[in-house]
Amino acid sequence: MRKRRPTIIDVADRAGVSKSTAARALAGGENILPETRGRVLTAAQAVGYEPNHLAVGMRSGRSGMLGLVIPDIANPFWAEVARGAQDRAAEVGVSLLVFSSDWDPQKEENHLRALRRARVDGAIVNPVSDTLDDLDRFGLPFVLIGSSAERFADVSSVGSNxxxxxxxxxxxxxxxxxxxxxxxxxxxxxxxxxxxxxxxxxxxxxxxxxxxxxxxxxxxxxxxxxxxxxxxxxxxxxxxxxxxxxxxxxxxxxxxxxxxxxxxxxxxxxxxxxxxxxxxxxxxxxxxxxxxxPGRDIGARAVESLFDEIEGRPEHGRVYMPCRLIDRGSLADLSREPRQMVG
CATH class of the missing domain: 3.40.50.2300 (Response regulator)
Incomplete structure (x- = not known):
């Protein structure tokens, strides 16, 4: 016999609160005491409760999903960006759909179309194409990343300095x-x-x-x-x-x-x-x-900027993130030798 899926009522009963209080606590609503929120979260974990994201999305108008389109998932740097974005999204219970454009404008367009069909709440894109009209036309909140993003001065973007x-x-x-x-x-x-x-x-x-x-x-x-x-x-x-x-x-x-x-x-x-x-x-x-x-930091910061776009608090500017030197063994020290020139 199939085990019944736990409901919000089970969580409320275990936490000793009303159904509406349990729902507001799980949704991150305001005017909930920290102790109450903690009790509800503990109860949800104990009974194995998982929100019905489809129902929540229908009520809130949001899917709880974001999109990420990067140029090359095989490049470890872009994998780090994706990991940073995924970790930050997961902190607030949001899922991330990741696509690789392979530096192909047509693939980028196809991925963006798929994200719109999936009704994601917003997208983070490293643009390959100069044309972003589709994003504007469908009203999808977005943030750009990478060097190419500087072509679009009026759009919120995140990248290395x-x-x-x-x-x-x-x-x-x-x-x-x-x-x-x-x-x-x-x-x-x-x-x-x-x-x-x-x-x-x-x-x-x-x-x-x-x-x-x-x-x-x-x-x-x-x-x-x-x-x-x-x-x-x-x-x-x-x-x-x-x-x-x-x-x-x-x-x-x-x-x-x-x-x-x-x-x-x-x-x-x-x-x-x-x-x-x-x-x-x-x-x-x-x-x-x-x-x-700072690959992971770029991914995380892009998600935060996208949250602002979704909430109607757009930054509309470039966030430059500093880089750092990692000194290993691939450079000879010629500082005490006569100057040599490559010819």
Whole structure:
């Protein structure tokens, strides 16, 4: 015989309160004493009560679900963003539907359409496409994340402070004696590439250094993209020690593979600095020195901003989150040696 599903009446009886009080306590309503709320929550857990989200949604006009569309779930950085968003949503009993656009505008559009059909309360999106008319037309609250979000100045968004991060990385390279790093960056179609290079140029100009001689090599934001770019660097004539600043950690780890493939060593022959702070960078040999973006914090903060949008308290501005340096073993210290230039 099937066991009867516990109801709000069972919770109320166990907590010694009325049905309406139990319902308001579980819904986070106001004018409930903390002791009463605690007693109701304990009773709900004891009887195994789970709210009927469909019924709650019909009464409140909300589904209790949010959407998240990120460009690459296989990239550990975006997985960290998703985890941060999921954890923050779970704290208030909200579920998160996660989609990966694979940097494809058509997939992004399909995912957004699916989220609207699912009647999510709002969505967090790293935009691939420049067209966000569908979101406006259907009246779905949303918050943008990532570098691409800066294209939409009138929309609430959350992302890393790239200028601060690049400055942090370049200052660290200079302190280590690396005056002219090779820059391995993403494709020309990505705004993240432009932001990275703009930050490099600003850093050079502020220090009265000409950025023009810096070697810039494009590649995909993947292990293979970093490997191929590093092979291009090593195929060029160069003198002395080579230093590389890669635009993400996946590319940096791919560059490490190329260095070993050519029979060279990191950091003895080639120094490599990454960007993202993905966990796997701690397990490379040597460990990858990197500028870590606050992936989980970005996800959590985006959910908080989305709650504000849903409640009609929009921020309509960019939240810049600071990055930090993780110093491991992939950079040689040349600060006491004669200055070397890459040619």
């Amino acid at each position: 790239i200028t601060q991060a690049v400055t942090l990385g370049l200052d660290h390279l200079v302190a280590k004696g690396h005056q002219a790093p090779v820059l391995i960056v993403g494709p020309k179609s990505r705004l993240a590439r432009t932001r990275f290079l703009n930050a490099v140029n600003r850093h050079c100009i502020e220090r009265d250094v000409d950025p023009a001689p810096l070697l810039i090599v494009d590649g995909e934001y993947t292990l293979e993209g970093g490997r191929e770019a590093m092979l291009q660097v090593l195929d060029r004539p160069h003198f002395g020690h080579v230093c590389v600043f890669a635009a993400n950690d996946m590319m940096a780890i791919g560059a490490m593979l190329a260095v070993r493939e050519r029979g060279l060593s990191c950091p003895e022959d080639v120094s490599i600095l990454g960007f993202d702070g993905i966990p796997s960078g701690a397990f490379t040999f040597p460990g990858l020195t990197t500028i870590a973006k």
